[in-house]
Amino acid sequence: xxxxxxxxxxxxxxxxxxxxxxxxxxxxxKQELDEETFYVTRQKGTEHxxxxxxxxxxxxxxxxxxxxxxxxxxxxxxxxxxxxxxSFTQPVAxxxxxxxxxxxxxxxxxxxxxxxxxxxxxxxxxDGPPPTGLRYCINAVSLKRxxxx
Ligand SMILES: [Zn+2]
Numbered sequence: 244x245x246x247x248x249x250x251x252x253x254x255x256x257x258x259x260x261x262x263x264x265x266x267x268x269x270x271x272x273k274q275e276l277d278e279e280t281f282y283v284t285r286q287k288g289t290e291h292x293x294x295x296x297x298x299x300x301x302x303x304x305x306x307x308x309x310x311x312x313x314x315x316x317x318x319x320x321x322x323x324x325x326x327x328x329x330s331f332t333q334p335v336a337x338x339x340x341x342x343x344x345x346x347x348x349x350x351x352x353x354x355x356x357x358x359x360x361x362x363x364x365x366x367x368x369x370d371g372p373p374p375t376g377l378r379y380c381i382n383a384v385s386l387k388r389x390x391x392x
Contacts, residue, residue, distance in 0.1 A: 247377065259337060259338035265360040272285050290328075306329075313359040332378070333374075357385075
């Protein structure tokens with residue numbers, strides 16, 4: 244099971260190879276995605292907290308990357324963090340998410356991206372509930388729920 248030390252290690256250039264790679268130019272992504280999804284996923288933006296009803300949604304289901312459709316998180320690992328962003332204790336597969344050190348905005352954080360297409364998802368923090376003690380704080384627009392189109 245993934246833990247914070249492992250994440251720190253991976254963020255040091257040791258991410259696992261993904262099952263598949265999806266590579267497109269910024270222009271191609273801009274054509275395929277709506278404006279906010281493009282801003283958050285391809286330009287590392289952050290949506291406003293509590294901007295999505297996805298935060299309070301806990302019915303079973305799979306959350307995929309909004310850009311490339313790769314499964315990223317399972318509703319079983321979703322919890323109510325009270326932050327206003329969808330929050331998970333772990334990704335659906337060990338190699339689904341990449342970890343990158345992020346020193347922007349005067350903070351030392353670990354950014355999470357889709358390992359298949361490099362979409363910005365959000366950040367991960369070591370203050371989550373069991374079993375991992377991790378909190379994956381993810382922008383709702385970076386995710387697409389199966390069955391919710
Ligand atoms: Zn992706």
